[in-house]
Amino acid sequence: MGEPANLVLIDPAATRTIDPRDTASLSRNNPYAGLTLPGEVVATFLRGRPTVQDRALVEGVMA
Numbered sequence: 001m002g003e004p005a006n007l008v009l010i011d012p013a014a015t016r017t018i019d020p021r022d023t024a025s026l027s028r029n030n031p032y033a034g035l036t037l038p039g040e041v042v043a044t045f046l047r048g049r050p051t052v053q054d055r056a057l058v059e060g061v062m063a
Contacts, residue, residue, distance in 0.1 A: 004048030014040035024057050 015038055020030040044052040051058055 009043040
């Protein structure tokens, strides 16, 4: 109780086609490449701090 939250907000109505070039990972090997999947991450929060907002990585998070 009283601790910062870890949250993921998704848009369940959206779909997303996976493109390894659009990921934050340095690896380009992705078994889901080219697949269209339901739902899309809109925002994530790690210990109460935003890491993704408006479907984009927050600047400085990976630094």
